[in-house]
Amino acid sequence: MADSNFIDYVKILCRSGKGGAGSRHFYRAKYVPKGGPDGGDGGRGGHIILRGNKNMWTLLPLKYNRHVFAGNGQSGSGGRSFGKDGDDVIIEVPCGTVVFEAETGEYLCEVNEDGEEIKLLRGGRGGLGNWHFKSATNRTPRYAQPGEPAIEKSVILELKLLADVGLVGFPNAGKSTLLSSVSAARPKIADYPFTTMEPQLGIVSYRDNRSFVMADIPGIIEGASEGKGLGLRFLRHIERNAVLLFMVPADANDIRTEYEILLRELTQFNPELVDKHRVLAISKSDMLDDELIAEMEKDLPEDIPHVFISSVTGQGITALKDMLWQAITDESNRIEPTTITHRPLDGHHRVREEDEFIFENVPTMSDDEDEEFFDEEWDDEIEYDWDDDIDPKEYE
Numbered sequence: 232m233a234d235s236n237f238i239d240y241v242k243i244l245c246r247s248g249k250g251g252a253g254s255r256h257f258y259r260a261k262y263v264p265k266g267g268p269d270g271g272d273g274g275r276g277g278h279i280i281l282r283g284n285k286n287m288w289t290l291l292p293l294k295y296n297r298h299v300f301a302g303n304g305q306s307g308s309g310g311r312s313f314g315k316d317g318d319d320v321i322i323e324v325p326c327g328t329v330v331f332e333a334e335t336g337e338y339l340c341e342v343n344e345d346g347e348e349i350k351l352l353r354g355g356r357g358g359l360g361n362w363h364f365k366s367a368t369n370r371t372p373r374y375a376q377p378g379e380p381a382i383e384k385s386v387i388l389e390l391k392l393l394a395d396v397g398l399v400g401f402p403n404a405g406k407s408t409l410l411s412s413v414s415a416a417r418p419k420i421a422d423y424p425f426t427t428m429e430p431q432l433g434i435v436s437y438r439d440n441r442s443f444v445m446a447d448i449p450g451i452i453e454g455a456s457e458g459k460g461l462g463l464r465f466l467r468h469i470e471r472n473a474v475l476l477f478m479v480p481a482d483a484n485d486i487r488t489e490y491e492i493l494l495r496e497l498t499q500f501n502p503e504l505v506d507k508h509r510v511l512a513i514s515k516s517d518m519l520d521d522e523l524i525a526e527m528e529k530d531l532p533e534d535i536p537h538v539f540i541s542s543v544t545g546q547g548i549t550a551l552k553d554m555l556w557q558a559i560t561d562e563s564n565r566i567e568p569t570t571i572t573h574r575p576l577d578g579h580h581r582v583r584e585e586d587e588f589i590f591e592n593v594p595t596m597s598d599d600e601d602e603e604f605f606d607e608e609w610d611d612e613i614e615y616d617w618d619d620d621i622d623p624k625e626y627e
């Protein structure tokens with residue numbers, strides 16, 4: 232799994248830029264002996280910004296770039312020159328990326344739309360130069376503000392795929408076979424459990440050039456919520472799906488029981504999953520004849536619409552697509568990203584050894600050379616005078 236290209240979890244260390252210091256310069260020129268204060272403002276430190284990109288489908292690029300540092304603002308200088316702002320850093324992420332604070336597991340924000348930008352860390356404000364501090368009583372202020380400090384934070388990014396339909400079933404239920412028969416996706420299919428080790432998306436074309444996205448996730452087994460099998464690691468990928476398609480194979484011992492086990496595991500992972508629209512597909516129905524189907528109909532769960540399908544013969548596939556489309560487009564079933572509660576990371580919060588390694592030997596924050604020059608701290612309380620009309624030459 233470690234070598235896989237599908238990365239849906241990554242821990243990174245971010246640091247915004249420090250604000251540049253304001254300058255304490257005094258204007259000097261021939262015949263202008265006391266030119267007055269003209270120290271310019273420091274530049275703003277760079278922000279760390281997250282931006283959604285629909286062409287990305289994994290967090291893989293971030294795996295190779297775990298230290299994300301924005302540029303520091305430059306100090307101001309004489310002649311009321313502003314320091315240059317520090318460079319912002321834009322981190323491109325796939326749509327459906329949720330951000331958690333690494334220390335506490337607390338939910339911070341999420342990026343869902345293509346092009347959507349979220350400021351993860353704000354760059355420090357630049358300090359004001361000394362010419363802001365002139366007043367009738369102090370015509371030669373030897374004070375300028377230092378820049379606001381940088382903010383450092385380690386965060387965990389988790390990808391939750393945005394698909395319309397999520398496939399839920401035991402290993403070998405035929406989930407990947409269904410995805411490959413209704414879409415161009417080519418997941419691996421085999422008659423042993425856990426063939427699918429990572430989620431796969433496929434676009435299913437529907438009538439009149441419409442389409443929807445289906446997500447195949449690894450099989451779930453009883454006890455998955457306690458970590459059995461591949462555990463519930465991948466279940467978060469169906470938290471964002473509008474509809475859950477449960478698949479139980481026709482040769483299962485008891486369809487109702489299998490369905491109930493799946494539902495229970497899901498509820499244990501996130502009780503909100505149960506509120507989603509559900510459809511039950513009895514797969515591999517090519518193994519049944521009409522008589523058997525009629526017999527099985529009698530003992531199916533009542534709380535969920537069902538359909539008998541076969542990905543091999545195509546039986547019931549059109550009916551299934553109709554049911555799914557109806558559920559997806561049902562207004563009452565529309566899920567807005569904001570209606571999902573992202574639980575803080577807890578037990579399933581996977582910090583790998585490599586993560587910890589990455590967080591050793593982090594370069595420390597570089598201090599400006601002129602740092603000790605300022606003994607005063609940035610002060611939010613002070614209201615500064617921003618009168619732009621004053622010419623420093625007026626000060627003798």
Ligand SMILES: Nc1nc2c(ncn2[C@@H]2O[C@H](COP(=O)(O)OP(=O)(O)OP(=O)(O)O)[C@@H](O)[C@H]2O)c(=O)[nH]1
Pocket residue numbers: 400401402403404405406407408409419420421422423424425426427428448449450451514515516517518540541542543544
């Ligand atoms: N007869 C028949 N066999 C099927 C059908 N669909 C899938 N199978 C077989 O069932 C086995 C498992 O199929 P997969 O699609 O790999 O099952 P899966 O649910 O993706 O399994 P995991 O990835 O292990 O969770 C394969 O041998 C398929 O050929 C079907 O409609 N009819």
Ligand SMILES: [Mg+2]
Pocket residue numbers: 406407408418419420426427447
């Ligand atoms: Mg599979």
